[in-house]
Amino acid sequence: MTFKIYIGIDISKLTLDVFIKEVQAHKKFKNDVSGFNSLLKWVKIQSKESCESMLFCFEHTGLYSLPFAQFLEENSIPFSMISALEIKRSLGITRGKNDIVDSRRIADFACRFYDRITLTKLPAKEIANLQSLLSLRGRLSVALGGFTVSRNESLKFIGKNSTPELFSSYDKMIITLKSEIKALEKAIIEIIKNNEELRRTYELITSIKGVGLIVACNLIAYTNNFTRFSNWRKFACYSGIAPFEYQSGTSVRGKSQVNSLANKQMKKLLHLAAICAIHTDTELQEYYTRRQSEGKPKMAIINIVRNKIVARVFAVVKRDTPFVDLRKYAA
The missing domain is CATH 1.20.58 (Methane Monooxygenase Hydroxylase; Chain G, domain 1)
Structure with missing residues (x-):
């Protein structure tokens, strides 16, 4: 989606530093409802454009950015909350830092990568x-x-x-x-x-051995009730359990390994779910024993089990039927 105006905002506890790229204008506002309204009026005057043609971009700073995000959503204004690390890595080599410079850099990021930016929709x-x-x-x-x-x-x-x-x-x-x-x-x-939808999802994913109350509720929360990720592989990558190749040319041939960029809390919970499943699920228990006898490292097997659990979770939600342990019906 293409916009006419790109606005970068550096959010702190008390203030919002706003930079409009197209007119090279900057101003500071309070981080409260009165400041939000003043900000919107100022942006309209400076840009001479409607809100529908603007993209507000800012870092996800937790509680500090939430009120402003809610304000924008209530007023149907397009916005995107971006990871601070993603913005930092896109800048290349930089020197110096202050609120004005940060808001300018966020606006530049929004303009350069508009085709990669996903508009944020707050969860229910x-x-x-x-x-x-x-x-x-x-x-x-x-x-x-x-x-x-x-x-x-x-x-x-x-x-x-x-x-x-x-x-x-x-x-x-x-x-x-x-x-x-x-x-x-x-x-x-x-x-x-x-909540009927949440209750149904909870019943489906807890039919999988290893997935209990806390794991299930965190899966629902982090996936926005399985609407945030299109498939289980993307969520596995987000959780830090998807292995990636490590090789270059003919001399570098490292083992496939997971990346440190991950939701560490979800990764930890999936690890506990995998350990539980290995002890309670006959199929996974046999798989773990067989791979271990083949010489596969213990943590590598556990990571495979974590991926199997995530795949099962997304499968039962997609087809809207509980998990069935076929081993029970095997001859």
Whole structure:
């Protein structure tokens, strides 16, 4: 899609630095609703064009960019939130950095790569809420793991009787975190139950062994209920489990390996799902044992299982039928 006006915006906690490429104009606005309205009026005056012919481009900065993205979507204005790393790598060798320069570079990126840019569509409210709850649960789980390890280490080397107050505090914190995690999981389940589409998707993908509540809900959240990725291979690449060749000419012949650019949280969850599936799914268990006896490295086999799980997940969603374990019906 071609636009007449390309606008780059550098978003910070309090301000928006806006640069219009076609007229080489820059101005700073507040990062709130009043600032958004002022920004829109200023852009229209400077460009003398309608909003439909403009493309607003900015980095995905989480909570700081979300209000502005919601404002643009509510007003049906085209925009695209781009990965900061993608913009950085497109610039080549650069020197210096400030908010004005950053907004100019984002506008240049939008104009140069307009044919590669995908317009952003924010997820539905239920999925956005699901993402927030899952994100908080993930942080609490990390904290719980940290406190549990510290408590066990202290118990081993210090002893409970020497400092009972220490272990009392540890126990209270661990109990509180477990309680909060359970409350979040209950809220997550309620969101799934109250939405017919999400509930159907959840039932389909949890029919696959290894895919439980948290893995299933993260799959739904990151794929925007399986509308964000056209096939399972693209999602495997996004999750960092798709292997890529490493070779050049006749001298460089490296092994195929996964790339470090990935959603590390999803990769971790898929790893846990693969481990679970290897222990509970007869077919995958036999596959794992056979490949291991052939000399295949353990992590390489687990990565193959991760890809098999992702392929199964996308397949059951596409055909709208639960997963069937054919081994049960084998003669």
